[in-house]
Amino acid sequence: xxxxxxxxxxxxxxxxxxxxxxxxxxxxxxxxxxxxxxxxxxxxxxxxxxxxxxxxxxxxxxxxxxxxxxxxxxxxxxxxxxxxxxxxxxxxxxxxxxxxxxxxxxxxxxxxxxxxxxxxxxxxxxxxxxxxxxxxxxxxxxxxxxxxxxxxxxxxxxxxxxxxxxxxxxxxxxxxxxxxxxxxxxxxxxxxxxxxxxxxxxxxxxxxxxxxxxxxxxxxxxxxxxxxxxxxxxxxxxxxxxxxxxxxxxxxxxxxxxxxxxxxxxxxxxxxxxxxxxxxxxxxxxxxxxxxxxxxxxxxxxxxxxxxxxxxxxxxxxxxxxxxxxxxxxxxxxxxxxxxxxx
Amino acid sequence: xxxxxxxxxxxxxxxxxxxxxxxxxxxxxxxxxxxxxxxxxxxxxxxxxxxxxxxxxxxxxxxxxxxxxxxxxxxxxxxxxxxxxxxxxxxxxxxxxxxxxxxxxxxxxxxxxxxxxxxxxxxxxxxxxxxxxxxxxxxxxxxxxxxxxxxxxxxxxxxxxxxxxxxxxxxxxxxxxxxxxxxxxxxxxxxxxxxxxxxxxxxxxxxxxxxxxxxxxxxxxxxxxxxxxxxxxxxxxxxxxxxxxxxxxxxxxxxxxxxxxxxxxxxxxxxxxxxxxxxxxxxxxxxxxxxxxxxxxxxxxxxxxxxxxxxxxxxxxxxxxxxxxxxxxxxxxxxxxxxxxxx
Numbered sequence: 278x279x280x281x282x283x284x285x286x287x288x289x290x291x292x293x294x295x296x297x298x299x300x301x302x303x304x305x306x307x308x309x310x311x312x313x314x315x316x317x318x319x320x321x322x323x324x325x326x327x328x329x330x331x332x333x334x335x336x337x338x339x340x341x342x343x344x345x346x347x348x349x350x351x352x353x354x355x356x357x358x359x360x361x362x363x364x365x366x367x368x369x370x371x372x373x374x375x376x377x378x379x380x381x382x383x384x385x386x387x388x389x390x391x392x393x394x395x396x397x398x399x400x401x402x403x404x405x406x407x408x409x410x411x412x413x414x415x416x417x418x419x420x421x422x423x424x425x426x427x428x429x430x431x432x433x434x435x436x437x438x439x440x441x442x443x444x445x446x447x448x449x450x451x452x453x454x455x456x457x458x459x460x461x462x463x464x465x466x467x468x469x470x471x472x473x474x475x476x477x478x479x480x481x482x483x484x485x486x487x488x489x490x491x492x493x494x495x496x497x498x499x500x501x502x503x504x505x506x507x508x509x510x511x512x513x514x515x516x517x518x519x520x521x522x523x524x525x526x527x528x529x530x531x532x533x534x535x536x537x538x539x540x541x542x543x544x545x546x547x548x549x550x551x552x553x554x555x556x557x558x559x560x561x562x563x564x565x566x567x568x569x570x571x572x573x574x575x576x577x578x579x580x581x582x583x584x585x586x587x588x589x590x591x592x593x594x595x596x597x598x599x600x601x602x603x604x605x606x607x608x609x610x611x612x613x614x615x616x617x618x619x620x
Numbered sequence: 621x622x623x624x625x626x627x628x629x630x631x632x633x634x635x636x637x638x639x640x641x642x643x644x645x646x647x648x649x650x651x652x653x654x655x656x657x658x659x660x661x662x663x664x665x666x667x668x669x670x671x672x673x674x675x676x677x678x679x680x681x682x683x684x685x686x687x688x689x690x691x692x693x694x695x696x697x698x699x700x701x702x703x704x705x706x707x708x709x710x711x712x713x714x715x716x717x718x719x720x721x722x723x724x725x726x727x728x729x730x731x732x733x734x735x736x737x738x739x740x741x742x743x744x745x746x747x748x749x750x751x752x753x754x755x756x757x758x759x760x761x762x763x764x765x766x767x768x769x770x771x772x773x774x775x776x777x778x779x780x781x782x783x784x785x786x787x788x789x790x791x792x793x794x795x796x797x798x799x800x801x802x803x804x805x806x807x808x809x810x811x812x813x814x815x816x817x818x819x820x821x822x823x824x825x826x827x828x829x830x831x832x833x834x835x836x837x838x839x840x841x842x843x844x845x846x847x848x849x850x851x852x853x854x855x856x857x858x859x860x861x862x863x864x865x866x867x868x869x870x871x872x873x874x875x876x877x878x879x880x881x882x883x884x885x886x887x888x889x890x891x892x893x894x895x896x897x898x899x900x901x902x903x904x905x906x907x908x909x910x911x912x913x914x915x916x917x918x919x920x921x922x923x924x925x926x927x928x929x930x931x932x933x934x935x936x937x938x939x940x941x942x943x944x945x946x947x948x949x950x951x952x953x954x955x956x957x958x959x960x961x962x963x
Contacts, residue, residue: 288730295724295758308734309754312741313720317752325752327717330776332673338719338772340757342764374670376681377656378770380723381638387631391651398655409660409668411652412770414683415638417960421685422763427721427755429681429772433673617760 296613297506298550302515320441321519323364323502326434335373337364338429344618346393346424348467350459350479353426354397356554356620359483360505361428362404367501367557369440369492371485373432375401378412380425393424404483406430438492442519444499447590450566451524452559454487454573455480455581456532457509458551462540464619474540482555487576494572495565503557505620507611509585510549512558513596514610523591526608528598530585549598550611552619560588639956640849641893645858663784664862666707666845669777678716680707681772687961689736689767691810693802693822696769697740699897699963702826703848704771705747710844710900712783712835714828716775718744721755723768736767747826749773781835785862787842790933793909794867795902797830797916798823798924799875800852801894805883807962817883825898830919837915838908846900848963850954852928853892855901856939857953866934869951871941873928892941893954895962903931 293300310319317325324337339360346353358375365373377397381390401408459480466474484503492498500520502512509531513524533541533548541548555578559569566584573579586598596608636643653662660668667680682703689696701718708716720740724733744751802823809817827846835841843863845855852874856867876884876891884891898921902912909927916922929941939951 290724290726290728290730290733290758292726292758292760295756301756304756305754308730308737309720309756312734312737313744313751313754315750315752317717317750318754325717325719327750327752327774329672329677329716329774330675332675334672334677334774336717336719336753336772336774338721338753338770339755340721340723340768340770342723342757342759344763373672374660374668374679376668376679376772377652378681378683378772380683380685380768380770381633383633383635385633387633387651390633391655394651394655401656407658407660407670408656409658409670410679410681411648411656411661412682413638413644413647413652414685415633415635415960416685416765416768417635420687420765420961421768422759425683425723425759425764425768427681427683427723427770427772429679429719429721429770431670431672431677431679431774617758618763 292617293613297511298611298613300613320443322441323367326368333434335365335368335370335432335434337361339364340425340427341620342425342618343464343620345467348479349463351481352393352396353424354393355400356481357426357428358397358400359404359481360554361430362406363484363503365430365432366484366488367503369434369438370432371489373406373430374409375406376410376429377408378427380414380416380421382421382423383415383418385424404485440498440500442500442516445516445520445522445560445588446499447522447588448563449499449560449588450563450584451526451586451588452566452569453583453585454557454579456534457504457553457556458533458537458548460554461551461616461619462537474536477536480553480555482578484557484578487573487578490572490576491559491569494568495561497565498559498561500560501557505552505554507613508550508552510608510611513608517596518594521593523589523595524586525589526586526598529601530583532581532583549608635960636956640854641954641956643956663786665784666710669711676777678708678711678713678775678777680704682707683768683770684963685768685961686807686963688810691822692806694824695736695739696767697736698743699824700769700771701740701743702747702824703897704773705749706827706846708773708775709827709831710846712777712781713775714832716749716773717752718749719753719772720751721770723757723759723764725764725766726758726761728767747828783841783843785843785859788859788863788865788903788931789842790865790931791906792842792903792931793906793927794869794929794931795909795912796926796928797900797922799877800847800896800899801876801880801891803897804894804959804962805880817879820879823896823898825921827900827921830916830921833915833919834902834912837911838904840908841902841904843903844900848895848897850956851893851895853951853954856951860939861937864936866932866938867929868932869929869941872944873926875924875926892951
């Protein structure tokens, strides 16, 4: 590793830079966009779109560092596969193929690797994606912890599908496919050995079919996002900033299970900042909201779909919530250091 | 981490499983193919090919864990970009786009990250690839060492291009684009602080234009591979096994610089097993060998291109070398544990 070390004045990477909140956004705009700037990347969507041989292809990549790697409702294998399948779906690509790259620590139990890879294979099959290429690297003991999995997905976009944060407009409805935060609480609970959340399972699931159902029912969906790192709060702030709009939600309308709500109260977590791995937010014209909700509710993963708010022409980048007690509060971009290794 | 721990009888991941040699091959066939089996993956090429929207798209992914991250002739940023660009090129895809996923340890110097990302950006630009999507994760201090970069490339295949290990046939010539092992010696030298190899720089470079030149000159190239982890020895063994052929090379014909040769003698390394990051092996019918060599030599990265051997109908999977003293030796698949974190 080059550069100076051990000096207080040296700027360093912080956990918050990977948390999906404000620091992540600063890192992306200050370091990544500065070096890689191009129109596809600067959309800041869940994936990039490139035209290859005349076909628009969505590409999305995610490194998964979740700890522990096995948790209620999933493991790093299924999470890595569905996480990337969902990011593609958020771009409007519901079919395609996957690349699966593993970094394992020397000494990692081979049976655990087999279990993770089998789980990833089953997850890919359920989503209808083939894993067509991969890579395996091993790092000497002590230089990495356990297992990291990077999945990348590629999928073609149907004609007319154009889902991008920048397309969100004042007057759009904001829909949510189901209760939030179960993934975050499930992983945290497993890691910390919390007993009061023992019944919470990760919501990790592939959203491709649900997205197909919405796109089939509504011809003019503007954007979709899955509220992973940073949760609903991060997604709404990113959308508001990118599209130059305000978003107003009704906090009481955001579905949260009793177990997640209880965990948030006890642990001092904001449910709006908790990650989900099988939910999505949909932004589309008011007139299509009913049809989209019906389409989501008709899917096994969207039974709890609700409308949570609206896009307005207020201050660009502002997200606010009507509180259950009749007030209104600003929903800030989460700072991002609260939940390391959650996905 | 689940599973049993601390017992001598538990099978564990070894450094050799990531070395690109025999153990890597066992892991891929025993664990990965068992879970992900499909025609594209089982080709065991440098990437997979999938048809999306009627266009054949090559996809390749590689996690980079090289240590140190800065070395003579490159760094983890340029290496990650060109490594994936080259894997795509080995599938016959010489244009396309990249995804760039970073896992950083908490505390990693921000200036080093900037330097790596800038280098990756410049490398992508030189190769003509845009970085259209990415991801950044941060692992708490002590749970990862430095920086890991996973790059994935996608690129369209021109009609008629079909490069696969299984297409190699008895009678094919085996060509090599230049001297081998410089990347391996450069990284090892930097890591261990070796003075007698101070003048060796990594050969890391993008091979897309060289591949275009070969494909333009020869219409029936059967396969290409870049000799990275496990070097020329691993590639030849994989090709021989996959195509069910023998490969016979002339050891003296394999170009090796004096510095690399000297380092190999002093350190007891086999130059045929040393990784390169800017060289390729080409397998094509005897009749086209001259044209392919001329095309390679006309490219700035192929000035040292030579023919090193032939494919024969001998024992399937057998690789042998005529030695400089007039004998013939078996070139085994390297065991793979010698050079951890070399790419």
